[in-house]
Amino acid sequence: MSEPSLVAQGLELMIFGMGVVFVFLTMLVFVTNIMSKLVNKIAPVQEVAPAPARAAVPQQGGVDPQLLKVLSAAVKEHRARQK
Amino acid sequence: MSEPSLVAQGLELMIFGMGVVFVFLTMLVFVTNIMSKLVNKIAPVQEVAPAPARAAVPQQGGVDPQLLKVLSAAVKEHRARQK
Amino acid sequence: MSEPSLVAQGLELMIFGMGVVFVFLTMLVFVTNIMSKLVNKIAPVQEVAPAPARAAVPQQGGVDPQLLKVLSAAVKEHRARQK
Amino acid sequence: MQSLINLWHDTGLYHMESGQVIMMLVGFLMLYLAIKKGFEPLLLLPIAVGTLMVNIPGAGLGWSAAEAAIRTGDASLLAQFRDLFSLAADATVHDVLHAYHNAEATLYKKALALGAGAGFDNGMLYTFYSVTIASGVAPLLIFMGVGAMTDFGPLLANPKTLLLGAAAQFGIFGTVAGAVLLTDAGLMDFTMQQAAAIGIIGGADGPTSIFIASKLAPELLGAIAVAAYSYMALVPLIQPPIMKALTTENERKIAMVQLREVTKGEKIVFPIAVLILVALLLPSAAPLLGMFCFGNLMKESGVVERLSDTSQNALINIVTIFLGLSVGYKMSSDAFLNGSTLAIIVLGLIAFCVGTAAGVLMAKLMNALTKDPINPLIGSAGVSAVPMAARVSNKVGLESNPQNFLLMHAMGPNVAGVIGSAVAAGVMISYFG
Amino acid sequence: MQSLINLWHDTGLYHMESGQVIMMLVGFLMLYLAIKKGFEPLLLLPIAVGTLMVNIPGAGLGWSAAEAAIRTGDASLLAQFRDLFSLAADATVHDVLHAYHNAEATLYKKALALGAGAGFDNGMLYTFYSVTIASGVAPLLIFMGVGAMTDFGPLLANPKTLLLGAAAQFGIFGTVAGAVLLTDAGLMDFTMQQAAAIGIIGGADGPTSIFIASKLAPELLGAIAVAAYSYMALVPLIQPPIMKALTTENERKIAMVQLREVTKGEKIVFPIAVLILVALLLPSAAPLLGMFCFGNLMKESGVVERLSDTSQNALINIVTIFLGLSVGYKMSSDAFLNGSTLAIIVLGLIAFCVGTAAGVLMAKLMNALTKDPINPLIGSAGVSAVPMAARVSNKVGLESNPQNFLLMHAMGPNVAGVIGSAVAAGVMISYFG
Amino acid sequence: MQSLINLWHDTGLYHMESGQVIMMLVGFLMLYLAIKKGFEPLLLLPIAVGTLMVNIPGAGLGWSAAEAAIRTGDASLLAQFRDLFSLAADATVHDVLHAYHNAEATLYKKALALGAGAGFDNGMLYTFYSVTIASGVAPLLIFMGVGAMTDFGPLLANPKTLLLGAAAQFGIFGTVAGAVLLTDAGLMDFTMQQAAAIGIIGGADGPTSIFIASKLAPELLGAIAVAAYSYMALVPLIQPPIMKALTTENERKIAMVQLREVTKGEKIVFPIAVLILVALLLPSAAPLLGMFCFGNLMKESGVVERLSDTSQNALINIVTIFLGLSVGYKMSSDAFLNGSTLAIIVLGLIAFCVGTAAGVLMAKLMNALTKDPINPLIGSAGVSAVPMAARVSNKVGLESNPQNFLLMHAMGPNVAGVIGSAVAAGVMISYFG
Numbered sequence A, B, C: 001m002s003e004p005s006l007v008a009q010g011l012e013l014m015i016f017g018m019g020v021v022f023v024f025l026t027m028l029v030f031v032t033n034i035m036s037k038l039v040n041k042i043a044p045v046q047e048v049a050p051a052p053a054r055a056a057v058p059q060q061g062g063v064d065p066q067l068l069k070v071l072s073a074a075v076k077e078h079r080a081r082q083k
Numbered sequence D, E, F: 001m002q003s004l005i006n007l008w009h010d011t012g013l014y015h016m017e018s019g020q021v022i023m024m025l026v027g028f029l030m031l032y033l034a035i036k037k038g039f040e041p042l043l044l045l046p047i048a049v050g051t052l053m054v055n056i057p058g059a060g061l062g063w064s065a066a067e068a069a070i071r072t073g074d075a076s077l078l079a080q081f082r083d084l085f086s087l088a089a090d091a092t093v094h095d096v097l098h099a100y101h102n103a104e105a106t107l108y109k110k111a112l113a114l115g116a117g118a119g120f121d122n123g124m125l126y127t128f129y130s131v132t133i134a135s136g137v138a139p140l141l142i143f144m145g146v147g148a149m150t151d152f153g154p155l156l157a158n159p160k161t162l163l164l165g166a167a168a169q170f171g172i173f174g175t176v177a178g179a180v181l182l183t184d185a186g187l188m189d190f191t192m193q194q195a196a197a198i199g200i201i202g203g204a205d206g207p208t209s210i211f212i213a214s215k216l217a218p219e220l221l222g223a224i225a226v227a228a229y230s231y232m233a234l235v236p237l238i239q240p241p242i243m244k245a246l247t248t249e250n251e252r253k254i255a256m257v258q259l260r261e262v263t264k265g266e267k268i269v270f271p272i273a274v275l276i277l278v279a280l281l282l283p284s285a286a287p288l289l290g291m292f293c294f295g296n297l298m299k300e301s302g303v304v305e306r307l308s309d310t311s312q313n314a315l316i317n318i319v320t321i322f323l324g325l326s327v328g329y330k331m332s333s334d335a336f337l338n339g340s341t342l343a344i345i346v347l348g349l350i351a352f353c354v355g356t357a358a359g360v361l362m363a364k365l366m367n368a369l370t371k372d373p374i375n376p377l378i379g380s381a382g383v384s385a386v387p388m389a390a391r392v393s394n395k396v397g398l399e400s401n402p403q404n405f406l407l408m409h410a411m412g413p414n415v416a417g418v419i420g421s422a423v424a425a426g427v428m429i430s431y432f433g
């Protein structure tokens, strides 16, 4: 069995490659459609339990979004009154 | 000297293990009590010197706590006056 | 060729070392002067294009500087009026 | 045409074995528990994905270069491995793999070099496992980060709760004895090392379990890690019945004395004191407790906030990602689907129950002997599982006395339990070292 | 006096070769493109600095211990290397280096050990390259981070846009065929592996290109990475003419149906579904798509926000810094200044154009076959280059119909293109594995 | 019973040697200085904990697999090490250890393989040291982060202050000469390499000191690192008396011309210009200055803020933790408790003083030769120790003239000092390379 020529190999890779890509993504279209229907019918999402323990540690350098909300609301009122 | 049986080894590890754990943590009780007394008597905590040099670089993504203090104080006053 | 004495080597390293340091930094003085003139004459800085794609992802824990600017401006006005 | 056949031979379906299918189902179960039930998701989610990945047939994500060479190399390469392991010329791939997995260190390294020399690469999960777990580094860095998150205040305010953290470690050593008795009865076939590694699950501390398992019984690491984290998540279900069975309603109503204020100085000196005691008494606990105290000292000293922040955030998160995936490497079907896993699950549960009971009983004993009243419900927090176990103490306490807040009182034994299980780990390293 | 001469011999000027001068100019050009033109600066800036550093004459930042020993060691050491590579006694340093660079794995490792044993160190960039790229780890971690940044919502709302992401991969495989034909015509001299590695540029995905090049044709990695990132930055220039040439004004005006809301559950299950499909059909794509899905699952599950944040920020940033510098290691003048680089630049551009055209044509085909109207402009987004290509679709669409916002519609094929090129990468690994 | 004895033999008390006790006291002293006195706590605190850990008797945190095997292995293993090092059959453990520590690279690696093959592990601190310091990577990454924190604006506004940064490096080379003279006088016994590594303390730059010490005299690394960081913290005590002694009240009152505005373009091009000069003149400084310029370019270019942020925060913090602990590895009693350490402390102090004086005198010289007035107090900032030394200049200046703010003027020589000591480091690498 002699080695196929480089051009033959190149074309082979092209055909196989596009074939696999299309087969894979086409199957993914079907899988996704089915999955979406199943998920939305059988198990409508409930909120997950709050992450326990160590997840509760506040994020690095984060600013309390609540505080920012309060502040910016206050500023808005402030401006509104200024007009 | 023949190898002791597996059961004997297991019991031995149990007794030694719990023994060491209790000895260690009991000593830690004493050490902690003594330490607390010493620390609070001899060297009541002074505030440490402000960290020098590169420690002075602001924390990642951090917001100047001073600024936040100013802002939230301002917002409080603002609200107080609104009532 | 016999190995020079330790003292001779030490003095040699001292002289060469300081020599290279001065040559390097003196050249850097000239290069910097020339560079500054060139840069400011030939290519006065324009604002760079906004970083594309993934650079657009917001910084970790960052606070919108625009928001802070708005807030602190508001607080300043607020204080000014209080006086 | 040959290529097309190669491609089919390369699909997962062609290679899929029933064990891999089952392990993938185990992976999905863990995902469900992590995402929908909130079971320690920080670890279980990466472990689950690692489990899925390592069981993808033919992908070889968990193969070393040697294993890849043995499984997929040509005949002459296989012959070289046969020679290396002094196997007969008719030894199958399966025989060679078996010899490889059981080779002692020098021969193992030669096999790795032979595989790498033939152009094979280590799989991703094998690489992660080597760097993070086999080296012992990842659990230590997690411990450092946990140290930087730990507040010893409640413990310092009431140091004798350290004894509750000591008592609860009976879950560890009692389980070792149980595993050994099972083996003696011919029901299981554990070595002392394996029994010790299983017992450590009772410490209710994930990184400690992984650290000890990687040293004493790496072949059981996957099951041990999963059991440890799962039971830590199940603490709110496992502990209350035991706590109630061992206490009277009146005991559960005991109100404890308000904790005193703890000064900054005490908090700074405490981790140093622990480190000194480790140095004097139990050097084999030095890596775990050393890094734990280092993390805590970074936090409490207040002078290296940048380092403390990073070890609590970016660094521990990075390590957690790799640690979780790496545990997945030990979740291959050969390693997981056998009787040991079942025994580990049963013994791990017993370990948790025994530790809980020992903590509660110790609290009752102390209550009988000392003046300041101790609510025995805080004894169960001695198992570790910070801060879940302390919350459970608080919750059960509130059921009997809605005015009695035990949370802070339970945090003392809770963090004592972390120290206790690290000490127990040190004993084991020393015993087998 | 000898020291003074040594020092002069140690200056860069004394050693500077013309190739290094040219490569430094290439480095400056990349800096200019990154800083002034905003060409993918996150990668191009570190690559540019890596290029400058590796071409500093005499600094040896890109030398392994073996290369440093061969180049700067004494005569007896050189003789040992000659023996190792079975070279004649009159082989020059250049001959020995050539033998070293072309040695197979076992001999290569022996050479490294010989150099290290003689007291030489690996250069910084060589070390970075070994740890991040040669190990395959860095591109995978980038993929994890990108997964944690990706929103599959638009794709899930309209799954058939996955086919656009499939079609655009014709840029990859068409280019492979082109490179092979060039070689057949005697114009170039590429192996199949090299042709495949060049083709992957058409995937418009940086980490995938680096991952495949490091496995199939590491000697071309520098040029491939630079070409991939440069063309990704040039998408707004390359794509619009092709898009306009292949579509009519009326086609460009097509308004698409509003996308439906996608639930959280779908988003959580989707990465798991992709992983299952990978396991069943194409295990060789497991590393890339596995890490991508892992990152996405961390994000969508919502239970491990700390890990998701870290993988999108600290971790991906750290890896990007090292990845960029490491690519610089492959930007030495020997590796870059040859005909291959020119061919890579030309073929890479062709790959982008072909991929763009294939995506647009596929959209037109689908439009002819299905009911819901598809604006063919979103087909070009199938090449990946997230989110640049989707923005280009939107912009060209707005030119024809100022009321028609295609951005969200184009995000579907855009992220499908990432999956598509990872699948293509898996095909190549499987084909050559 | 045997186990009980084993356990006692495993306690730290049983093994504690006086040297270890003293080193632990040194560790406590460093903790005190870091926490209570604020001496460069980011480095000194991890170094102190590393010192405590490495001196825990019997814990072996600083042992390689080879050292663990030699110290704790059985007789037959010890015999294998004797053979390896060609020692007589009656060589003691101590003899074998001595041979191991002084073995050349190839033999050293064989010893490591022998220890690992016998099932021993590398200690944690040994692992950290190998990965971070021996590889040279950690100091380079710190330099990158420092580069990303550095503002060259004041230097660019007044480039001739670079000469102050040059002059202050006389602290480095003067100390080398001093160490050599001490040796010549028979008072000490330093090699040229050791003298150079000690001299670099005068550069007042921690990572540079560690980088050079790890290359030229790793046996002195612990003492050099501790001395460098301690004196950097003591700059406010060391410098003012020298500055006042060498200047008149009138000189200290000199007001300097307001610095001009520096454009963004200049700031972007400057690190590139430095890199070019390094490439042309002193390639051996390429690793340090290359990474420094890379960090600065990331900052100033403004297009890679995520990378710049990460290198200034998460990455530099992670590296700092490991670097500090790793320095601790070199703080074992054998390495630290000897005459060299005392000499290093004395010579390091002299280096700081000489550097300060040279900077001030150079400023006076420049003042005599140029038109624009230079306050000689800014000369002392040329030693580096950013931004401490510049603050000292400012403070001493304010004492003489409460209206004269020298801080910005002193930042020029201050960052010039960083470049200067990196250049000096390059000279040393080139001289001994």
Ligand code: NA
Residues within 6 Å of the ligand: D202, D203, D204, D205, D382, D383, D384, D385, D417, D418, D420, D421, D422
């Ligand atoms: Na515990």
Ligand code: NA
Residues within 6 Å of the ligand: E202, E203, E204, E205, E382, E383, E384, E385, E417, E418, E420, E421, E422
């Ligand atoms: Na693509």
Ligand code: NA
Residues within 6 Å of the ligand: F202, F203, F204, F205, F382, F383, F384, F385, F417, F418, F420, F421, F422
């Ligand atoms: Na300096």
